[in-house]
Amino acid sequence: MxxxxxxxxxxxxxxxxxxxxxxxxxxxxxxxxxxxxxxxxxxxxxxxxxxxxxxxxxxxxxxxxxxxxxxxxxxxxxxxxxxxxxxxxxxxxxxxxxxxxxxxxxxxxxxxxxxxxxxxxxxxxxxxxxxxxxxxxxxxxxxxxxxxxxxxxxxxxxxxxxxxxxxxxxxxxxxxxxxxxxxxxxxxxxxxxxxxxxxxxxxxxxxxxxxxxxxxxxxxxxxxxxxxxxxxxxxxxxxxxxxxxxxxxxxxxxxxxxxxxxxxxxxxxxxxxxxxxxxxxxxxxxxxxxxxxxxxxxxxxxxxxxxxxxxxxxxxxxxxxxxxxxxxxxxxxxxxxxxxxxxxxxxxxxxxxxxxxxxxWSFWEENLDQTTARDQDVRRALEGRHVVITGASSGIGQVTALKVAQAGGIPVLVARGREKLGDLKATIEMRGGQAHVFPCDLSDLEAIDTLCERLSNELPSVDYLVNNAGRSIRRSIRLSHDRFHDFERTMQLNYFGAIRLIMGLFPVMREQKRSHIVNISSIGVQTNPPRFAAYVASKAALDSWSNVVASEVVGDGITFTNVHMPLVKTPMIAPTKIYDKFPTISPAQAADVVIKALVEKPHELNTVLGNAGAVAHTVAPKAAFRVLNMAYHVFPDSAAARGSDDAKRESEQVMLARLFKGIHW
Missing domain, CATH: 3.40.50.720 (NAD(P)-binding Rossmann-like Domain)
Incomplete structure (x- = not known):
C-alpha cells in the first residue's frame, strides 16, 4: 500500500x-x-x-x-x-x-x-x-x-x-x-x-x-x-x-x-x-x-x-x-x-x-503576532543588526529571538542546549530570517572567554547583547544554612557569567562605538521579596555593576538598560507549583519589553508596582518589611510545610499574588 x-x-x-x-x-x-x-x-x-x-x-x-x-x-x-x-x-x-x-x-x-x-x-x-x-x-x-x-x-x-x-x-x-x-x-x-x-x-x-x-x-x-x-x-x-x-x-x-x-x-x-x-x-x-x-x-x-x-x-x-x-x-x-x-x-x-x-494564544503571541514586524521604529533599529541573546533556548530568550528576526534583525543564539538552539534557528530560517548558533555553558568562565573570542572573530558586529540567561532559587535563609552553594551557583551565572561576557565583548563594542546591552533583572531588586536572597542579590549585583560601568563606557558608544522584569510564566518558575495560580505575564509580553529596551535604550524599564515597592522601601522601610514578613508566613517553603490549613492558606496566597501582581513570592 x-x-x-x-x-x-x-x-x-x-x-x-x-x-x-x-x-x-x-x-x-x-x-x-x-x-x-x-x-x-x-x-x-x-x-x-x-x-x-x-x-x-x-x-x-x-x-x-x-x-x-x-x-x-x-x-x-x-x-x-x-x-x-x-x-x-x-x-x-x-x-x-x-x-x-x-x-x-x-x-x-x-x-x-x-x-x-x-x-x-x-x-x-x-x-x-x-x-x-x-x-x-x-x-x-x-x-x-x-x-x-x-x-x-x-x-x-x-x-x-x-x-x-x-x-x-x-x-x-x-x-x-x-x-x-x-x-x-x-x-x-x-x-x-x-x-x-x-x-x-x-x-x-x-x-x-x-x-x-x-x-x-x-x-x-x-x-x-x-x-x-x-x-x-x-x-x-x-x-x-x-x-x-x-x-x-x-x-x-x-x-x-x-x-x-x-x-x-x-x-x-x-x-x-x-x-x-x-x-x-x-x-x-x-x-x-x-x-x-x-x-x-x-x-x-x-x-x-x-x-x-x-x-x-x-x-x-x-x-x-x-x-x-x-x-x-x-x-x-x-x-x-x-x-x-x-x-x-x-x-x-x-x-x-x-x-x-x-x-x-501562546503560540500566536510568540510566533504569529506581527506587531514587531510592522513597527517601523523597531525595524529601523534592528534590521541587519546582530543581537546576542543568552538563554535563547526557551522562555523570554526564545521569543525575543523570534521577534528580533521578525523585525529583520539577526539573533545570535546562546545557551547550553545545541539541539534546541538548532531547532530555533531552523524555525527562524523557515520564516525567511537569519540566525547564528553559539552553544555555551554560561556558568563556565573559560567557556565564556572562548565564546567572546568566537563572537568577535566570526560576526561582522555585535550590535546588541541581551543578558537573559539566569538561575532562580526560592528558599528561605532558615533552610539555607547548609546550602551555601546555592548562593555561589546563582552568583556564578547571574552575575559573574554576565559581566565576564560583557567584558569579553567590550573590545569589539568599543571599536563599533554603537553597542547596547540589556540586562534582564528582576522586580525583586526593587521589592525585596522573602526567600529570594540568592537570586535578588545576584541581580542587584549586576544592576549596580552596570550602573557604575555605564558612566565609564558611555563615551565609547556603549549603553545599558536594566529591565526589572515582573514574574514571567517560563520554565524557570515551573518547579514552584504555587505559581500556577498566580497572575503572570507571558514570555511574549516580556519579549515585547526587551524589544522596547533594544529600540528605545532607556537606562531602566520598570513596572508601576516595582517603582511603588522601591519608594515604599525608601519612605517607609519598617512598614514595607512588615508586609513582606506577612507574605513570608503566608507562602511556605514547600508543600510539606503547609500543614492542615491548605485551603485557607492558598486563598491568602492567591489574594496577595493578585494584589501585588508580578512579584516573586
Missing part, C-alpha cells in the same frame, strides 16, 4: 503525513514544486522517515505536472490519493480560487485516474454549505444554497467535480481549523486569529476584571488541526464508506461570543457579556422570514460595497479583513452524527475549546 498526498507542506498536510507514517505502512509520495523542495526536505527531516518521497509537480498543470515516466512506473501502486492542496483564504479573489480549488482538483483527479488509485480523498470545507439555513447533514450537498464568496463557490464546485468523477471518493468537510490542541502550532493568521491583535490591545489597556458589552453574533465552529488529521487518517481506512462525506466539526455549535471569551481568558483580556439571553429570543426570532432575521440583516449589510469600503478603513487597519466580518458565524448547523459513529471507539474526539485556547 502506498499513498499520494498533495498539500503536504500545507497546514493540515503537515499533520496528516505524520499520522500516516505512525499508523500505516508503505511509501508516501508528496507533491512538491521544485522551488519548494528545500522546505519539503526540512519537513521530511523533521518527520524522520525515509518513507516520504517528494514528487516534483505543479497544482496548475495537467496530471499535476508529474513526469509521465514516473506515472507509468507507479501506476496501480497508489491505493489512497489525498488531495489537500487548495487555497483556504476567504479574502482571495475569483481567479486565485478557481485556479487552486477548481482547476487544481481537475488536475488531481486526472493524475489519480492515471495512477489507477483505489480511493480519492478530497478535503473540502463546511463552506460548501454556503448560507444554507438550518441543519446541514453529511448526506446533503446541492441544496440550492447561496454561495456568498469565491471561496464558498469553489469549495462547492471542487466537491462536485469529485462526486462526478467516477472514482471511489470520500469527502472531508472541516469547520474552521485552528492550531494544534497540545502545542498550539499554526502556520498563518486565519479565522479567529484575525481578532487576536484586538484582544491583545484590550489586555494591554484594560483590566481583566472589567466586563465588556458584547453582541450575539450567532454560532461558529472551530476544531484543532490534530483532530482533523487523526480523524481523516481513521476515516480513510474504514471499509465500506466510499461515496460519503464527513463533517469534521464540533458536534455542539459554539456561540461566537463564547469562542471570543475563551481567547480573552487565555490572553488575560476582559470578557464580553451578551446583553440578552439567547434561548428565549431564538424561538421568537425564528418566526421571522429568513432575510429579516437580525444576524442575516447584519451579514447582508456587511457584505455590501459601502460597508466593505468603510470596514477596510476601520477594521482593516486593525488587521481584520473586511471579508471576514461578514462570515464570522455560520447560518448552518452541521450535523456530524455519521462521523461520530465512524469514530466511535477510536478515542478521537473534539476537545473543548476552553481546554486548549491557552496554547493557541
Amino acid at each position: 502506498s499513498y499520494f498526498v498533495t498539500g503536504a507542506t500545507g497546514f493540515i498536510g503537515r499533520f496528516l503525513v505524520p499520522e500516516l507514517l505512525g499508523n500505516r505502512q508503505g511509501e508516501i509520495f508528496v507533491l512538491c514544486r521544485e522551488s519548494s523542495l528545500p522546505r519539503m526536505q526540512q519537513l521530511i527531516s523533521r518527520w524522520g522517515s525515509e518513507r516520504v518521497v517528494p514528487v516534483i509537480g505543479d497544482l496548475g498543470a495537467p496530471d499535476l505536472g508529474v513526469d509521465p515516466e514516473w506515472i507509468a512506473e507507479h501506476g496501480g501502486e497508489v491505493e489512497h490519493f489525498f488531495h489537500l492542496a487548495a487555497i483556504y483564504d476567504m479574502t482571495a479573489d475569483d481567479a486565485t480560487n478557481d485556479a487552486m480549488n477548481v482547476e487544481g482538483t481537475h488536475n488531481a483527479l486526472s493524475l489519480a485516474r492515471s495512477l489507477e488509485v483505489s480511493a480519492f480523498h478530497q478535503v473540502s470545507s463546511v463552506a460548501a454549505a454556503g448560507t444554507h439555513h438550518g441543519v446541514f447533514d453529511e448526506t446533503m450537498f446541492d441544496e440550492g444554497q447561496h454561495l456568498p464568496s469565491p471561496y464558498h463557490r469553489t469549495k462547492f464546485e471542487s466537491e462536485k467535480i469529485v462526486r462526478e468523477s467516477g472514482l471511489p471518493w470520500r469527502v472531508y468537510r472541516p469547520a474552521i481549523v485552528v492550531g494544534h490542541s497540545e502545542t498550539g502550532e499554526m502556520d498563518k493568521v486565519d479565522g479567529p486569529y484575525y481578532f487576536f491583535p484586538v484582544l491583545k490591545r484590550l489586555r494591554d489597556s484594560l483590566p481583566a476584571w472589567l466586563p465588556l458589552l458584547g453582541l450575539d453574533l450567532g454560532n461558529t465552529n472551530v476544531v484543532p488541526v490534530d483532530y482533523v488529521a487523526r480523524a481523516m487518517d481513521h476515516l480513510a481506512h474504514l471499509p465500506g464508506h466510499d461515496g460519503k462525506a464527513f463533517h469534521l466539526v464540533n458536534p455542539d455549535p459554539q456561540p461566537v461570543v463564547d469562542m471570543i471569551n475563551a481567547f480573552c481568558g487565555a490572553a488575560g483580556a476582559p470578557r464580553f457579556a451578551t446583553p440578552l439571553r439567547r434561548v428565549p429570543t431564538e424561538s421568537a426570532l425564528g418566526a421571522l422570514p429568513k432575510r429579516l432575521r437580525p444576524l442575516n440583516v447584519i451579514n447582508s449589510a456587511l457584505r455590501s460595497a459601502p460597508a466593505q469600503a468603510m470596514l477596510g478603513q476601520t477594521a482593516g487597519r486593525a488587521g481584520i479583513p473586511p471579508e471576514i466580518l461578514s462570515h464570522s458565524s455560520f447560518e448552518s448547523t452541521f450535523d456530524s452524527r455519521r462521523t461520530q459513529q465512524a469514530l466511535a471507539g477510536s478515542g478521537i474526539d473534539v476537545p473543548d475549546l476552553e481546554s486548549y485556547a491557552g496554547v493557541l
Whole structure:
C-alpha cells in the first residue's frame, strides 16, 4: 500500500503525513514544486522517515505536472490519493480560487485516474454549505444554497467535480481549523486569529476584571488541526464508506461570543457579556422570514460595497479583513452524527475549546503576532543588526529571538542546549530570517572567554547583547544554612557569567562605538521579596555593576538598560507549583519589553508596582518589611510545610499574588 498526498507542506498536510507514517505502512509520495523542495526536505527531516518521497509537480498543470515516466512506473501502486492542496483564504479573489480549488482538483483527479488509485480523498470545507439555513447533514450537498464568496463557490464546485468523477471518493468537510490542541502550532493568521491583535490591545489597556458589552453574533465552529488529521487518517481506512462525506466539526455549535471569551481568558483580556439571553429570543426570532432575521440583516449589510469600503478603513487597519466580518458565524448547523459513529471507539474526539485556547494564544503571541514586524521604529533599529541573546533556548530568550528576526534583525543564539538552539534557528530560517548558533555553558568562565573570542572573530558586529540567561532559587535563609552553594551557583551565572561576557565583548563594542546591552533583572531588586536572597542579590549585583560601568563606557558608544522584569510564566518558575495560580505575564509580553529596551535604550524599564515597592522601601522601610514578613508566613517553603490549613492558606496566597501582581513570592 502506498499513498499520494498533495498539500503536504500545507497546514493540515503537515499533520496528516505524520499520522500516516505512525499508523500505516508503505511509501508516501508528496507533491512538491521544485522551488519548494528545500522546505519539503526540512519537513521530511523533521518527520524522520525515509518513507516520504517528494514528487516534483505543479497544482496548475495537467496530471499535476508529474513526469509521465514516473506515472507509468507507479501506476496501480497508489491505493489512497489525498488531495489537500487548495487555497483556504476567504479574502482571495475569483481567479486565485478557481485556479487552486477548481482547476487544481481537475488536475488531481486526472493524475489519480492515471495512477489507477483505489480511493480519492478530497478535503473540502463546511463552506460548501454556503448560507444554507438550518441543519446541514453529511448526506446533503446541492441544496440550492447561496454561495456568498469565491471561496464558498469553489469549495462547492471542487466537491462536485469529485462526486462526478467516477472514482471511489470520500469527502472531508472541516469547520474552521485552528492550531494544534497540545502545542498550539499554526502556520498563518486565519479565522479567529484575525481578532487576536484586538484582544491583545484590550489586555494591554484594560483590566481583566472589567466586563465588556458584547453582541450575539450567532454560532461558529472551530476544531484543532490534530483532530482533523487523526480523524481523516481513521476515516480513510474504514471499509465500506466510499461515496460519503464527513463533517469534521464540533458536534455542539459554539456561540461566537463564547469562542471570543475563551481567547480573552487565555490572553488575560476582559470578557464580553451578551446583553440578552439567547434561548428565549431564538424561538421568537425564528418566526421571522429568513432575510429579516437580525444576524442575516447584519451579514447582508456587511457584505455590501459601502460597508466593505468603510470596514477596510476601520477594521482593516486593525488587521481584520473586511471579508471576514461578514462570515464570522455560520447560518448552518452541521450535523456530524455519521462521523461520530465512524469514530466511535477510536478515542478521537473534539476537545473543548476552553481546554486548549491557552496554547493557541501562546503560540500566536510568540510566533504569529506581527506587531514587531510592522513597527517601523523597531525595524529601523534592528534590521541587519546582530543581537546576542543568552538563554535563547526557551522562555523570554526564545521569543525575543523570534521577534528580533521578525523585525529583520539577526539573533545570535546562546545557551547550553545545541539541539534546541538548532531547532530555533531552523524555525527562524523557515520564516525567511537569519540566525547564528553559539552553544555555551554560561556558568563556565573559560567557556565564556572562548565564546567572546568566537563572537568577535566570526560576526561582522555585535550590535546588541541581551543578558537573559539566569538561575532562580526560592528558599528561605532558615533552610539555607547548609546550602551555601546555592548562593555561589546563582552568583556564578547571574552575575559573574554576565559581566565576564560583557567584558569579553567590550573590545569589539568599543571599536563599533554603537553597542547596547540589556540586562534582564528582576522586580525583586526593587521589592525585596522573602526567600529570594540568592537570586535578588545576584541581580542587584549586576544592576549596580552596570550602573557604575555605564558612566565609564558611555563615551565609547556603549549603553545599558536594566529591565526589572515582573514574574514571567517560563520554565524557570515551573518547579514552584504555587505559581500556577498566580497572575503572570507571558514570555511574549516580556519579549515585547526587551524589544522596547533594544529600540528605545532607556537606562531602566520598570513596572508601576516595582517603582511603588522601591519608594515604599525608601519612605517607609519598617512598614514595607512588615508586609513582606506577612507574605513570608503566608507562602511556605514547600508543600510539606503547609500543614492542615491548605485551603485557607492558598486563598491568602492567591489574594496577595493578585494584589501585588508580578512579584516573586
